Amino acid sequence: MACHLLLVAGFAVSLAGATDHIVGANHGWNPNIDYSLWSGNQTFYVGDLISFRYQKGTHNVFEVNQTGYDNCTMAGVAGNWTSGKDFIPLNDSRRYYFICGNGFCQAGMKVAITVHPLKHNATGDGAKNHGGDGAAQEAAAAAMPGAAVWMAVLAVAAAAVAILP
CATH class of the missing domain: 2.60.40.420 (Cupredoxins -  blue copper proteins)
Known part of the structure; x- marks a missing residue:
């Protein structure tokens, strides 16, 4: 899950x-x-x-x-x-x-x-x-409205994976 x-x-x-x-x-x-x-x-x-x-x-x-x-x-x-x-x-x-x-x-x-x-x-x-290197894409995504929400979703999902045995 x-x-x-x-x-x-x-x-x-x-x-x-x-x-x-x-x-x-x-x-x-x-x-x-x-x-x-x-x-x-x-x-x-x-x-x-x-x-x-x-x-x-x-x-x-x-x-x-x-x-x-x-x-x-x-x-x-x-x-x-x-x-x-x-x-x-x-x-x-x-x-x-x-x-x-x-x-x-x-x-x-x-x-x-x-x-x-x-x-x-x-x-x-x-x-x-569009395009550019990964760092530029991350910076652009972070500047977009709603990107913080998606980053939080990703962080929660990563935390859920980390606590599974």
């Missing part, structure tokens, strides 16, 4: 450096919004999340290929989400295409993003808290 707590706490701490990109910001995932403008103002890295907020039952999210995106069809469906608060990990450096599959794609509910690989350098430039 304690090992599971440690694993979960470690995973949560590793996400502390990830950026959660909320599609449309305060406008959410809705028709008649320029998502190309929104995505053009974002920089996505491997390990980040893209989040869609919308009215459950009215809208949804489908990951499709470029043909599906261009034509608002289900071509190349790679995933679908329907919760209304969808957190999608961006695990690969590539182009992603998302549409609403409930007929709202033609009304602008589609977004294409490019996910960049993590920067691997020793300068620790800290751009968006």
